Amino acid sequence: xxxxxxxxxxxxxxxxxxxxxxxxxxxxxxxxxxxxxxxxxxxxxxxxxxxxxxxxxxxxxxxxxxxxxxxxxxxxxxxxxxxxxxxxxxxxxxxxxxxxxxxxxxxxxxxxxxxxxxxxxxxxxxxxxxxxxxxxxxxxxxxxxxxxxxxxxxxxxxxxxxxxxxxxxxxxxxxxxxxxxxxxxxxxxxxxxxxxxxxxxxxxxxxxxxxxxxxxxxxxxxxxxxxxxxxxxxxxxxxxxxxxxxxxxxxxxxxxxxxxxxxxxxxxxxxxxxxxxxxxxxxxxxxxxxxxxxxxxxxxxxxxxxxxxxxxxxxxxxxxxxxxxxxxxxxxxxxxxxxxxxxxxxxxxxxxxxxxxxxxxxxxxxxxxxxxxxxxxxxxxxxxxxxxxxxxxxxxxxxxxxxxxxxxxxxxxxxxxxxxxxxxxxxxxxxxxxxxxxxxxxxxxxxxxxxxxxxxxxxxxxxxxxxxxxxxxxxxxxxxxxxxxxxxxxxxxxxxxxxxxxxxxxxxxxxxxxxxxxxxxxxxxxxxxxxxxxxxxxxxxxxxxxxxxxxxxxxxxxx
Amino acid sequence: xxxxxxxxxxxxxxxxxxxxxxxxxxxxxxxxxxxxxxxxxxxxxxxxxxxxxxxxxxxxxxxxxxxxxxxxxxxxxxxxxxxxxxxxxxxxxxxxxxxxxxxxxxxxxxxxxxxxxxxxxxxxxxxxxxxxxxxxxxxxxxxxxxxxxxxxxxxxxxxxxxxx
Numbered sequence: 001x002x003x004x005x006x007x008x009x010x011x012x013x014x015x016x017x018x019x020x021x022x023x024x025x026x027x028x029x030x031x032x033x034x035x036x037x038x039x040x041x042x043x044x045x046x047x048x049x050x051x052x053x054x055x056x057x058x059x060x061x062x063x064x065x066x067x068x069x070x071x072x073x074x075x076x077x078x079x080x081x082x083x084x085x086x087x088x089x090x091x092x093x094x095x096x097x098x099x100x101x102x103x104x105x106x107x108x109x110x111x112x113x114x115x116x117x118x119x120x121x122x123x124x125x126x127x128x129x130x131x132x133x134x135x136x137x138x139x140x141x142x143x144x145x146x147x148x149x150x151x152x153x154x155x156x157x158x159x160x161x162x163x164x165x166x167x168x169x170x171x172x173x174x175x176x177x178x179x180x181x182x183x184x185x186x187x188x189x190x191x192x193x194x195x196x197x198x199x200x201x202x203x204x205x206x207x208x209x210x211x212x213x214x215x216x217x218x219x220x221x222x223x224x225x226x227x228x229x230x231x232x233x234x235x236x237x238x239x240x241x242x243x244x245x246x247x248x249x250x251x252x253x254x255x256x257x258x259x260x261x262x263x264x265x266x267x268x269x270x271x272x273x274x275x276x277x278x279x280x281x282x283x284x285x286x287x288x289x290x291x292x293x294x295x296x297x298x299x300x301x302x303x304x305x306x307x308x309x310x311x312x313x314x315x316x317x318x319x320x321x322x323x324x325x326x327x328x329x330x331x332x333x334x335x336x337x338x339x340x341x342x343x344x345x346x347x348x349x350x351x352x353x354x355x356x357x358x359x360x361x362x363x364x365x366x367x368x369x370x371x372x373x374x375x376x377x378x379x380x381x382x383x384x385x386x387x388x389x390x391x392x393x394x395x396x397x398x399x400x401x402x403x404x405x406x407x408x409x410x411x412x413x414x415x416x417x418x419x420x421x422x423x424x425x426x427x428x429x430x431x432x433x434x435x436x437x438x439x440x441x442x443x444x445x446x447x448x449x450x451x452x453x454x455x456x457x458x459x460x461x462x463x464x465x466x467x468x469x470x471x472x473x474x475x476x477x478x479x480x481x482x483x484x485x486x487x488x489x490x491x492x493x494x495x496x497x498x499x500x501x502x503x504x505x506x507x508x509x510x511x512x513x514x515x516x517x518x519x520x521x522x523x524x525x526x527x528x529x530x531x532x533x534x535x536x537x538x539x540x541x542x543x544x545x546x547x548x549x550x551x552x553x554x555x556x557x558x559x
Numbered sequence: 560x561x562x563x564x565x566x567x568x569x570x571x572x573x574x575x576x577x578x579x580x581x582x583x584x585x586x587x588x589x590x591x592x593x594x595x596x597x598x599x600x601x602x603x604x605x606x607x608x609x610x611x612x613x614x615x616x617x618x619x620x621x622x623x624x625x626x627x628x629x630x631x632x633x634x635x636x637x638x639x640x641x642x643x644x645x646x647x648x649x650x651x652x653x654x655x656x657x658x659x660x661x662x663x664x665x666x667x668x669x670x671x672x673x674x675x676x677x678x679x680x681x682x683x684x685x686x687x688x689x690x691x692x693x694x695x696x697x698x699x700x701x702x703x704x705x706x707x708x709x710x711x712x713x714x715x716x717x718x719x720x721x722x723x
Contacts, residue, residue, distance in 0.1 A: 115575065116578070119578065119579055119582045120582055120583070120586045123629075124629045127575075144629060176571075176629055176630075177571070177632045178570070178571065178628065178629055178630055178631045178632040178633075179629045300627070301623055301626070301627075302620065302623035302624055302626070302627050305616075305619065306620060306623075
């Protein structure tokens, strides 16, 4: 069997039915094998888009997403997408073509050392050295990407390994001496955590992306109810607890809500589930939750005590850990009602820090757009975001009601991620509307994915909060650099309505919130790729905000 | 100054693993003082010994980040009291002057070293010992005139029943 035949067969054995990619010279043998197979190949127009599509697909379904690129520039173009998926722990397997082994190392045409380049941007990477290594490489890639702390794996496929014929076996499983994922938490660790929680008077739960990847939302809600503990989320944890849950206090961090940041600062026990204390979540580390005993549940042991010192930790699958703690809490005597004052305090913070909204401004306000969008969409609609002001407005003002409905590039902060990721999410969930909440700067970075959305019939809605600015950088320049707007003004072009039209998509420019709602409704009803270009005030800031170098308590609700 | 620590670990003995390990140190900002690598009794496995300046928190992170790597099988930080640590240096000294030659032989003897090669202009000697012994030897022979030297980096085993 040829290597490329083994490749296609190997993917089928991993239940792959779709991949996102851009082909090229070093992929010709594989493409020829895909011809006539029932694997769907979604053609991206740029490899970065292909990787983001696979990422969006993976996050929406909780299944490995697959992307494919040719050697050299095809491979390097994938890198941003791979790094984005990996740092957000999204299971993505990337395949790259490579020049034949006989010329590897000679700086051949379209040769690049993608193994070296992606070594620190992947969970693991492998270069195949013969056709018979292809099936075990695929098996390993899917196993490593999907187990433990999920992440991105790259497999590099030299062209001769695709062409050559060898006796090929397909292993049912692979094992690594150095990679054993222990999902089951230690019982003593869970005892400790339960005891600490039972004694807490001001408990707070912080839910991170790990809650979503381990499908632990019901357990987080259950433990919050048992303890009467407010729940805050990291950016990656958004959606893990419904925004309308009475104990939900919103996002914590640099652009967190006032109540979330104050609760975390005042807590006596902080239960952190599947979050990694990114600097954007903790703000000034020395001030972070100083009075609290921190309990950290994580599948990745190296995250514990990396940034924040913990009192106790539970290493393992978040769902299993929470189930164990819930069971133990049930047997302990404790008085959650005593936490009633604490919940009252949460409500007080909520009133105190409710964001100010300017009513006399003639412009459409971004928070209002977020609320109108929420109103127009069904509860199970999927939303991706770009990065910058649009992302923070979405995080703060767009309510998410369920896990795997809100997706964002949290770790890498990749502008241009949201739109292709939305296309991938649409491929995963064609049954629900998918919306990318974008800014004009971000959308410009991957707008060529419009061709894929239209040609591949993966209709998504792009809401462009258009301030003709790289808005977040402009906000910092406005607040901390004396309004010296350097390299942030994007000018008058492109005209996004015409751009949409050029790609065969629908473009609209609403002038009021009413027109915006109508545009969203039409886009959902017609199920067509639609760019909704919403002009907003270039001077509008995202608040609340913790200024750089300050602690969570130093939150500003206005300039 | 941060203390010098020694970490020993087993890895898959295959192409690219040394790169991935050293790349992890670089990317996380840990500075390798020395590294030595070689296959063990099982040819599929190689043992690496790294010495690194780090405080206890960093050291903990290094161990955890190594353990997380797919190609790393087992990691241990070595307690210097319970381990034997050795390093070797090959050193070529300028011995044109007969006095220098005499000095060289004296020092090599004092450090229980070996003379590996003698020619009219120079002597190559081998010294084995703990890293600080090697440091000492180098500083004592510096006045003689060092043509060149090459150190292997530390390698280590734990004493008694302790093993990696």
